[in-house]
Amino acid sequence: MTTPLVSATGLTKVFEVGSSGLFGLRKPASLRAVDEVSLTINAGETLGLVGESGCGKSTLGRLLLRLIEPTAGRIAFDGSDITGLGRSAMRAVRRSMQIVFQDPYGALNPRMSVEDIIAEPLLIHGAKPGAETRRKVTEMLGKVGLPARALDRFPHEFSGGQRQRIGIARALVLHPRLIVCDEAVSALDVSVQAQIVNLLQDLQREMGLTYLFIAHDLSVVRHISDRVAVMYLGKVVEIADKRTIYSAPLHPYTRALIAAVPAQHPAQRSRGRRERIAGDIPSALNPPSGCRFHTRCPHVMAVCRERAPVLTEPAPGHQVACHLIEAPQA
Amino acid sequence: MKLLEVRDLTTAFMTGRGEVNAIEEVSFSLEEGQILGIVGESGSGKSVTALTVMGLLPRPPARIAAGQVLFGGRDLTKLSEREMQAVRGPGISMIFQEPMTSLNPVFSIGDQIMETIAAHERLPQAELRRRAIAMLDKVGIPSAARRLDDYPHQMSGGQRQRVMIAMALACNPKLLIADEPTTALDVTIQAQILDLLMDLRDEFGMGIVIITHNMGVIAETADRVMVMYAGRVIEEAPVATIFDRPLHPYTRGLLECVPSLTEDRARLVAIPGTLPEPARRPPGCRFAPRCLHAEPACGTAIPLLETLEPAHSAACFRARELASP
Ligand SMILES: Nc1ncnc2c1ncn2[C@@H]1O[C@H](COP(=O)(O)OP(=O)(O)OP(=O)(O)O)[C@@H](O)[C@H]1O
Ligand SMILES: Nc1ncnc2c1ncn2[C@@H]1O[C@H](COP(=O)(O)OP(=O)(O)OP(=O)(O)O)[C@@H](O)[C@H]1O
Ligand code: SF4
Ligand code: SF4
Ligand SMILES: [Mg+2]
Ligand SMILES: [Mg+2]
Numbered sequence: 001m002t003t004p005l006v007s008a009t010g011l012t013k014v015f016e017v018g019s020s021g022l023f024g025l026r027k028p029a030s031l032r033a034v035d036e037v038s039l040t041i042n043a044g045e046t047l048g049l050v051g052e053s054g055c056g057k058s059t060l061g062r063l064l065l066r067l068i069e070p071t072a073g074r075i076a077f078d079g080s081d082i083t084g085l086g087r088s089a090m091r092a093v094r095r096s097m098q099i100v101f102q103d104p105y106g107a108l109n110p111r112m113s114v115e116d117i118i119a120e121p122l123l124i125h126g127a128k129p130g131a132e133t134r135r136k137v138t139e140m141l142g143k144v145g146l147p148a149r150a151l152d153r154f155p156h157e158f159s160g161g162q163r164q165r166i167g168i169a170r171a172l173v174l175h176p177r178l179i180v181c182d183e184a185v186s187a188l189d190v191s192v193q194a195q196i197v198n199l200l201q202d203l204q205r206e207m208g209l210t211y212l213f214i215a216h217d218l219s220v221v222r223h224i225s226d227r228v229a230v231m232y233l234g235k236v237v238e239i240a241d242k243r244t245i246y247s248a249p250l251h252p253y254t255r256a257l258i259a260a261v262p263a264q265h266p267a268q269r270s271r272g273r274r275e276r277i278a279g280d281i282p283s284a285l286n287p288p289s290g291c292r293f294h295t296r297c298p299h300v301m302a303v304c305r306e307r308a309p310v311l312t313e314p315a316p317g318h319q320v321a322c323h324l325i326e327a328p329q330a
Numbered sequence: 331m332k333l334l335e336v337r338d339l340t341t342a343f344m345t346g347r348g349e350v351n352a353i354e355e356v357s358f359s360l361e362e363g364q365i366l367g368i369v370g371e372s373g374s375g376k377s378v379t380a381l382t383v384m385g386l387l388p389r390p391p392a393r394i395a396a397g398q399v400l401f402g403g404r405d406l407t408k409l410s411e412r413e414m415q416a417v418r419g420p421g422i423s424m425i426f427q428e429p430m431t432s433l434n435p436v437f438s439i440g441d442q443i444m445e446t447i448a449a450h451e452r453l454p455q456a457e458l459r460r461r462a463i464a465m466l467d468k469v470g471i472p473s474a475a476r477r478l479d480d481y482p483h484q485m486s487g488g489q490r491q492r493v494m495i496a497m498a499l500a501c502n503p504k505l506l507i508a509d510e511p512t513t514a515l516d517v518t519i520q521a522q523i524l525d526l527l528m529d530l531r532d533e534f535g536m537g538i539v540i541i542t543h544n545m546g547v548i549a550e551t552a553d554r555v556m557v558m559y560a561g562r563v564i565e566e567a568p569v570a571t572i573f574d575r576p577l578h579p580y581t582r583g584l585l586e587c588v589p590s591l592t593e594d595r596a597r598l599v600a601i602p603g604t605l606p607e608p609a610r611r612p613p614g615c616r617f618a619p620r621c622l623h624a625e626p627a628c629g630t631a632i633p634l635l636e637t638l639e640p641a642h643s644a645a646c647f648r649a650r651e652l653a654s655p
Contacts, residue, residue, distance in 0.1 A: 052516040189371040194587035194600035223589035260521040262546025
């Protein structure tokens with residue numbers, strides 16, 4: 001039996017935002033960025049997280065690390081509830097969970113040398129500057145494939161891929177157990193993206209890491225993940241192991257998302273052959289009633305507009321939230 | 331019939347390190363109704379190629395150091411800015427890489443489309459409005475008449491991209507250049523926009539150049555493909571040939587490093603290293619430092635684009651030898 005390293009139960013984040021209405025009047029509104037999400041990430045696995053822009057992927061990632069506070073719900077890390085931990089107790093847990101961002105340019109302080117950038121988390125967690133810290137930094141630099149002479153250089157002297165390596169070294173220097181990769185390879189050219197994906201997989205094996213891998217590129221997610229979760233407007237609509245979700249997806253949104261991925265060969269062109277979903281993702285400020293996908297779903301039924309489907313498990317390990325699935329096959 | 335023919339185009343920029351060629355000896359042509367895909371990694375020269383054709387690079391710092399852009403029987407590189415303005419719109423129009431920079435936030439989208447039409451045709455206001463609505467309708471903006479007075483920030487990313495396409499098509503161009511038209515969009519919206527571009531091609535028979543770094547977008551849309559690397563064209567062929575029998579090691583690498591949507595692979599085949607900046611390009615073959623097949627001779631001269639089989643050319647000294655089993 002696999003043990004979850006992270007488990008979220010009913011996790012919800014509501015942002016209070018001012019919306020500009022007619023005539024510039026501003027009235028506050030609530031935006032449910034993440035809505036009652038329950039999922040687990042097993043130790044040593046990679047859970048992929050996909051969905052259209054604004055569906056709540058980054059918010060969920062930040063909630064799991066408690067970089068932002070949930071409005072409701074609970075988070076357990078390595079078997080203990082961390083939802084209510086105070087500052088100092090959380091600090092100890094935080095060593096074990098790190099995040100790597102998309103933007104290798106914005107995420108690194110341009111005035112700090114590579115050595116200072118990578119050493120910073122060590123120093124924050126009580127290490128003293130000196131030979132031992134330097135040794136750890138150099139070792140980490142080697143692990144991500146950068147030469148020791150990079151230590152004294154500054155971020156602008158590196159290419160995008162190299163900067164992403166520096167960001168990964170910084171995230172790994174405390175030997176964490178969980179890494180949230182939030183679009184960590186999305187801004188890179190494909191040839192460099194492949195280098196970084198390989199690096200992340202090597203490091204996972206070597207250091208026993210667990211990843212939450214957030215990305216919008218579905219083929220990269222398939223490659224790196226063990227299981228994949230699909231989000232739509234704050235809700236997880238389907239979770240399954242990657243082969244199932246790509247070859248036999250059950251949720252109409254998952255199917256539409258996969259059908260929209262461009263062909264990998266001109267002989268498989270999709271135009272006119274694959275089902276398309278029309279329209280844009282609705283505003284999260286005013287989400288549709290019932291099933292949030294009903295405004296775009298090709299299989300919408302009357303019940304879908306009234307009642308939100310709940311996540312059910314039609315096959316072991318395969319969870320889906322859709323009335324088509326929920327309804328018993330009579 | 332040839333719609334556009336670019337011959338040996340070299341565009342240089344004056345930089346702090348002296349003059350560097352952003353693109354070099356770029357040649358390609360396009361037929362009416364054809365879609366040419368230009369693919370390459372960031373900095374390979376795709377946008378500079380497009381902007382040179384459009385005559386939109388500020389000179390200086392840019393300079394067309396050599397070459398011709400033949401369109402409608404004229405060399406566009408020789409035209410004055412006034413003459414070029416008449417070509418842009420009804421002749422060639424472009425969808426730019428940064429959607430927010432080409433839509434003006436302080437004007438309604440209707441005003442922007444009408445202004446584009448009015449720049450080339452004298453029409454009464456009511457007719458301009460009718461044309462603008464028809465254009466928005468054509469690109470799939472629902473309730474176009476009502477959305478005409480909306481401002482760009484009131485639209486989603488996908489809708490803004492549709493508006494950009496509407497603006498580019500407002501003067502019925504013969505050639506449309508779309509620079510990364512879907513890069514910032516979700517795959518669901520990307521699929522809609524690519525379908526739209528191909529529908530418009532079928533309906534109006536215009537030629538389209540689609541610039542992308544995404545091999546999937548190429549597979550979905552292109553008839554012919556041109557691969558660029560470090561400012562040079564390194565391979566050109568019909569789309570099926572590029573995917574089935576690429577001849578240049580870089581093209582092969584580009585295809586191999588994309589993970590599969592259907593098959594499990596233990597490891598991705600990455601291309602080592604990164605694309606060099608223009609001022610730091612190696613001598614000889616620019617791909618040599620990253621090429622698994624490089625030989626000492628590869629560093630001595632730049633391999634030129636050579637036709638190796640009908641309609642298929644590549645720029646690699648060892649292409650023939652590597653292709654034979
Ligand atoms: N700090 C915030 N204040 C108000 N609203 C926010 C905040 N952060 C995120 N949101 C909103 O919450 C929703 C989810 O945002 P989030 O960034 O998690 O989406 P995402 O899936 O990561 O999108 P992307 O793919 O574009 O990164 C969006 O509607 C976003 O506008
Ligand atoms: N105004 C400029 N001044 C100096 N160099 C420039 C200028 N514009 C572009 N370049 C250089 O020309 C080269 C080609 O740039 P270009 O924008 O055409 O690349 P691209 O293939 O479109 O890349 P991307 O995929 O990132 O859009 C780059 O090395 C770039 O730095
Ligand atoms: S619940 Fe209804 S609207 Fe929602 S995905 Fe299923 S069929 Fe479509
Ligand atoms: S010319 Fe040489 S270095 Fe360049 S691509 Fe061909 S084999 Fe590789
Ligand atoms: Mg995000
Ligand atoms: Mg560009």
